[in-house]
Amino acid sequence: MRILQVNVVCGIGSTGRIATDIHAELLANGHESMIAFGRNDAKHCDNAYKIGVLKNILADVAMTRLFDHHGAAGKQATLDFCRVLDQYRPDIVHLHNIHGYYLHVETLMKHLKKMNVPLVWTLHDCWSFTGHCAYFDSPKCDKWQTGCGNCPRKGDYPQSWLLDRSRKNLVEKKEWFSNFDHLTFITPSTWLKNLVQRSYLKDYPVHVVPNGIDLDAFKPTSSSLRDKLNLRGKRVYLSVAMVWDARKGLRDLTDCAQELREDETLILIGVSDKQIKQLPKNILGVKRTSSVQELAEYYSMADATLVPSYEDNYPTVVLESLACHTRVVAYRTGGIPEMGDEPYVTLVDKGDREGLLREARAIESFDWTMDAKKMDKKRAAQAILEIYQRLIKGERGEQ
Numbered sequence: 001m002r003i004l005q006v007n008v009v010c011g012i013g014s015t016g017r018i019a020t021d022i023h024a025e026l027l028a029n030g031h032e033s034m035i036a037f038g039r040n041d042a043k044h045c046d047n048a049y050k051i052g053v054l055k056n057i058l059a060d061v062a063m064t065r066l067f068d069h070h071g072a073a074g075k076q077a078t079l080d081f082c083r084v085l086d087q088y089r090p091d092i093v094h095l096h097n098i099h100g101y102y103l104h105v106e107t108l109m110k111h112l113k114k115m116n117v118p119l120v121w122t123l124h125d126c127w128s129f130t131g132h133c134a135y136f137d138s139p140k141c142d143k144w145q146t147g148c149g150n151c152p153r154k155g156d157y158p159q160s161w162l163l164d165r166s167r168k169n170l171v172e173k174k175e176w177f178s179n180f181d182h183l184t185f186i187t188p189s190t191w192l193k194n195l196v197q198r199s200y201l202k203d204y205p206v207h208v209v210p211n212g213i214d215l216d217a218f219k220p221t222s223s224s225l226r227d228k229l230n231l232r233g234k235r236v237y238l239s240v241a242m243v244w245d246a247r248k249g250l251r252d253l254t255d256c257a258q259e260l261r262e263d264e265t266l267i268l269i270g271v272s273d274k275q276i277k278q279l280p281k282n283i284l285g286v287k288r289t290s291s292v293q294e295l296a297e298y299y300s301m302a303d304a305t306l307v308p309s310y311e312d313n314y315p316t317v318v319l320e321s322l323a324c325h326t327r328v329v330a331y332r333t334g335g336i337p338e339m340g341d342e343p344y345v346t347l348v349d350k351g352d353r354e355g356l357l358r359e360a361r362a363i364e365s366f367d368w369t370m371d372a373k374k375m376d377k378k379r380a381a382q383a384i385l386e387i388y389q390r391l392i393k394g395e396r397g398e399q
Contacts, residue, residue: 001388002032004090006108008100010035011043013242014316015096015124018211018380020044022094025381034088036081038102049084051102052077060101068132068151068160068169071098071105078104082111092388095121099134099158109176118391120384122186122209125313128177129199131166132158135247135311137333138350144170145198156247174200184391186384188314189335207387210338211314212380214292215372218323223297229284231301234265237360238302238326240295240317241270242288249308249331250275252353256306257283259357266306269298299324304360309333310350318345319375325368329359344370 003026009016019035023045026033034047039057042048056074064070081103085093093112098105112119125134131148133141133156141152149167154160178200185206187193193206226232244250250268257266257280268279269286276285289295299305305321307330314335321328322344330336332347339345343366348355373379 001026001385001392002089002091003094003388004034004036004085004088004092005094005096006036006098006103007096008037008098008102009039010037010041010045010048012040014211016043017377018122019096021212021377021381022384023047025378025385029385031385034090036084039100049081051081057101064101064158065161066163068154068163068165070101070132070158070169071103073104074102075104075107078107082107085111085115090117091392092118092120094384094388095119097124097127099127101158106172106176113180116181118182118184118388119180120184120186120387120391122188123192123196124188126192126195128173129196129201131168131170131173132160132164134158135334138247138310147171177201180204182391184387186387189338191335191338192313209380209383209387210374211316211319212377213316213319213323213375215323215376217292218296218299218320219372220325221293221296221300223301225297225301231265234263235361236302237264237266237304237306238298238321239266239268239306239308240298240320241268244268244271244275247309247311249310252308252351252356253306254280254283256353256357259354264361267298267302269295295320296324299326302326304329304363306356306360307331307336308353308356309336312336314339322370323372323375327363329356329363331356340370 005019007015007019011020023033023035035045036049036051038051052074056077059073063072127134130144132151133153139152147167148170151164151166154164183204185196185204186209187206188211190208193208196206239253241248260282267284270288271285279285299321305326305328307317307328309331312334318328318339322340328345330347331350333350337347346359348359
């Protein structure tokens with residue numbers, strides 16, 4: 001097989017690592033693979049193509065901020081990429097996040113229809129079937145089912161400062177993403193699959209393939225972190241995010257800090273320099289680390305991992321913590337309830353800060369019997385390769 005994947009990043013972030021995991025599995029099985037991406041530098045991929053340059057990204061940001069017209073810049077860069085597509089002649093094109101300020105979406109989708117090769121699209125959020133937002137749980141909004149307009153999430157990613165174009169955006173997406181002869185969706189969670197099947201995309205087959213992680217890296221890991229951070233004898237709660245904002249529950253955690261006892265510490269990984277300066281004194285802020293070893297040490301050292309996300313799909317933070325034998329307390333949202341049962345994952349209602357802290361305090365040591373193999377990134381990648389093979393054979397797949 002010859003597969004070409006498209007994603008906003010390559011080898012970094014959760015979606016970028018998923019793409020390179022698939023790339024590695026393809027190569028290991030004797031297949032050909034390329035990843036096209038739009039932001040930052042490529043990591044862990046020996047055959048990558050970067051779509052466009054910085055000016056294309058800045059133009060798309062401007063179109064989004066001023067006119068709520070995301071994915072409407074960089075047409076020439078996208079046309080150049082389409083020529084690469086034609087030259088590479090893939091058996092399957094696999095899309096991931098095509099939002100992210102790097103593609104002229106209409107141009108790409110029209111070209112893919114002309115190519116008429118099997119198309120796989122992994123949805124990591126809800127952007128493909130809304131007029132603007134990537135999530136619509138907080139505040140809960142059903143306008144994506146009725147046509148959008150007067151968008152309550154206009155100020156959220158992809159943020160618009162001025163116009164609300166959500167109604168027209170949804171009309172255009174229906175035109176661009178419909179009428180494919182060979183389109184198959186993949187979602188990491190049943191929660192997202194159910195939403196897809198309530199949207200205008202409902203007639204396409206949808207497979208659920210949960211995200212996986214590197215079990216060689218994420219495992220119980222001893223370290224001297226407690227001594228290094230002067231935390232010996234303290235109860236440690238950990239929270240991790242690529243970007244900390246209201247959606248990830250940053251305000252809830254800073255509120256929780258007011259209730260922490262002297263023998264308790266909260267560590268936030270992934271905060272910016274500015275956020276570190278604004279954190280309460282009893283929260284330890286750590287900038288994003290690129291060291292998986294260091295991250296595994298933090299998970300393994302913690303007494304509990306807190307995941308207070310108001311909106312999320314299938315966050316790998318939960319998997320990483322469980323693989324390091326640290327239990328999780330999370331808000332009940334998105335696909336998180338599918339990621340583990342008691343006593344490994346404890347759920348509380350969104351916004352229940354007292355419940356989050358109460359359940360974290362209740363966690364005690366016990367015999368760990370969860371089988372981590374189901375979280376293996378190789379298993380997830382192999383499941384996707386099996387979908388590729390069925391599509392090449394002409395099998396339509398699940399609904």
